[in-house]
Amino acid sequence: MASDLARKTEEPQAPRIFRPTTKSPLGPVKIASAVSSVAPLLALLAILGILVHQALPAVKYNGIGFFVHNVWHPGNFYLQPVTTNGVLHPAQADYGAWAIIVGTVLSSLIALVIALPASLGAALVVSKLLGPRVRNTLGIFLELLAGIPSVVFGLWGTLTIGPLLSRDIYPIVAKHMPDVIILRWFRGSTGAGEGLLTSGIILAAMIIPIIASTSRDLFAQVPKLTEEGAEALGMTRMEVTTKVTLPWVSAGIIGATVLGLARALGETMAVAMVSGSVLGTLPTNIYSTFNTIAATIVTTLDSALIDGTGLAVRTLAEAALVLMLVTLLANVGARLLVRKVSTTALPVGRGV
Amino acid sequence: MQDLAPRPVEEFSANPPGSSRTVIKVSDLTVGFGRTTIISGVNLTLMQGSIVALIGPTGSGKTTFLRSLNRMNDKVRGYFAGGGILLDDQEVLSDHVDLLELRRRVGMLFQRPNPFPMSIRDNVLAGVKAHGLAKKSEHDRIVRENLERVGLWNAVSGRLHDSPFRLSGGQQQLLCLARSLAVQPEVLLLDEPTSALDPISVEAVEKLLADLAEEITFIVVTHSLAQARRISDHTMFFFDGHLKESGPTAQIFEDPQQPETQYYVSGRMG
Numbered sequence: 220m221a222s223d224l225a226r227k228t229e230e231p232q233a234p235r236i237f238r239p240t241t242k243s244p245l246g247p248v249k250i251a252s253a254v255s256s257v258a259p260l261l262a263l264l265a266i267l268g269i270l271v272h273q274a275l276p277a278v279k280y281n282g283i284g285f286f287v288h289n290v291w292h293p294g295n296f297y298l299q300p301v302t303t304n305g306v307l308h309p310a311q312a313d314y315g316a317w318a319i320i321v322g323t324v325l326s327s328l329i330a331l332v333i334a335l336p337a338s339l340g341a342a343l344v345v346s347k348l349l350g351p352r353v354r355n356t357l358g359i360f361l362e363l364l365a366g367i368p369s370v371v372f373g374l375w376g377t378l379t380i381g382p383l384l385s386r387d388i389y390p391i392v393a394k395h396m397p398d399v400i401i402l403r404w405f406r407g408s409t410g411a412g413e414g415l416l417t418s419g420i421i422l423a424a425m426i427i428p429i430i431a432s433t434s435r436d437l438f439a440q441v442p443k444l445t446e447e448g449a450e451a452l453g454m455t456r457m458e459v460t461t462k463v464t465l466p467w468v469s470a471g472i473i474g475a476t477v478l479g480l481a482r483a484l485g486e487t488m489a490v491a492m493v494s495g496s497v498l499g500t501l502p503t504n505i506y507s508t509f510n511t512i513a514a515t516i517v518t519t520l521d522s523a524l525i526d527g528t529g530l531a532v533r534t535l536a537e538a539a540l541v542l543m544l545v546t547l548l549a550n551v552g553a554r555l556l557v558r559k560v561s562t563t564a565l566p567v568g569r570g571v
Numbered sequence: 572m573q574d575l576a577p578r579p580v581e582e583f584s585a586n587p588p589g590s591s592r593t594v595i596k597v598s599d600l601t602v603g604f605g606r607t608t609i610i611s612g613v614n615l616t617l618m619q620g621s622i623v624a625l626i627g628p629t630g631s632g633k634t635t636f637l638r639s640l641n642r643m644n645d646k647v648r649g650y651f652a653g654g655g656i657l658l659d660d661q662e663v664l665s666d667h668v669d670l671l672e673l674r675r676r677v678g679m680l681f682q683r684p685n686p687f688p689m690s691i692r693d694n695v696l697a698g699v700k701a702h703g704l705a706k707k708s709e710h711d712r713i714v715r716e717n718l719e720r721v722g723l724w725n726a727v728s729g730r731l732h733d734s735p736f737r738l739s740g741g742q743q744q745l746l747c748l749a750r751s752l753a754v755q756p757e758v759l760l761l762d763e764p765t766s767a768l769d770p771i772s773v774e775a776v777e778k779l780l781a782d783l784a785e786e787i788t789f790i791v792v793t794h795s796l797a798q799a800r801r802i803s804d805h806t807m808f809f810f811d812g813h814l815k816e817s818g819p820t821a822q823i824f825e826d827p828q829q830p831e832t833q834y835y836v837s838g839r840m841g
Contacts, residue, residue: 350648442685444681444682444683444685445685445686445687445688447643447681447685448679448681448685448687448747449687449697450643450674451641451643451674451678451679451681452674452675452678452679452697452698452701452750452751452754453670453671453672453673453674453675453698453701453702453754454671454697454698454701455671455701458701462687462689462697462701463687463688466687466688466689467688469688
């Protein structure tokens, strides 16, 4: 009873909705989440910083010429090293990355031209035309395909697909292609199966699963009601697909495409095995042997280590920097495209 | 008995003479999926320029019936239909029917607004373009006309090239209605068209239907008995896959003949 009385004499308190925090503002959870949230940024900055630091002497020595000419000459290791622009380098060393930049971009674009329609077609068939059981089975295969190591693709390309194409397909295409703009590129010597087109095809096979499985998930998000609305308006299946389904997810498709493009731009092993690995020459037609930045780095690293002045390795670091730049440009381009597309087609899959 | 009687003469007085022709005649329609029959033995005649409400408990076959009229059920696995649906003396269920043209003539408005991912203007023109109904020079006029018909023109005339997804739900549904009207349908099927809208938008849509009913026959599935009562000339009561009772709306609500109808319209069921 006494306690009852005591309680009544207490000041009436407003009901508390929020309890005051008793924990310190910097608990372990907060620290952990702060660290993990900035970790990716720090990693990116660290990689970029180290790369720039490594590449700096090469940037100084190679100058702007690195981007505009096509020589890849480590210099004469039997002569006395020389110092130019404050950088010690083997005599007569001369590097120009124009050909491998072109090779990187061209092979990836060829891959994209093949992979984008194939992936969208596959994703549409899987998500819109097939029953659930077949759909799931095919989906599993699609994801398995994405997990095949690139060296396997490379081996397949250099042992099977390359020779097959150069023997049975390329000569026929080259012979019958008319001599007009762009198509002219399909004429001429077809080589032994290692080159731009073969690489593009192998790269396409590698990025199709990426674009297709992302697109399939996107198509599944398109509301049935909207597609039915188009059907009920008397649109053909093709019109429903091109006017409603694809635009609905266009932003997401661009994102998926950039994901595939980034993979193709940076793909190393498979391209190194089917490119023909020539340095310092621009491709003359679509069957030409060529090289990419990534493949050049991996195939010339061994010999670059012989360069006692270190310039060869520094130049590879500069090439890597350029590759990052190209990939970054592709991303920025995609973001601009997404922004343009999103003005009327909002709903699904924004952002890259 | 199950045929809809023509509307009483005095109700028709506002309509142009000769408008009381038959638009849709359904005879002994049976529809189902796989081994399940959803609706059977439906007979009815619909006159031009009327608003018909389909009411009945959930699962009674209203929507299945509605979607049979423009053959939207076709791609559903195991779908079958027997009997006949005549649209202006043409058999809708025939294999030789041009589905695209059928759907132009028999339009549809859905439960929730479903604008396409294109500008407001392109939404109105989507069907017109798909059917090649008009020259490019007429597009501006068509957009304006149809947006005016649904009372949306003043609200959107300044942003015809904007996304339709920034409009309110009610405005989006009106846009979908304008899109359906733009292809000049004879019949418009409405599947609970106002169930996702706010009361003011509901009123706007209902008023529009009344205004447009002179030119177009509306068949409206609705769960709102009050709505059926407000807007329809005729009411059809579906129960357990059968058209239990149909007739002038007033009669169905005031003097239902069947015990199930009585139960349902008095709010004791469904």
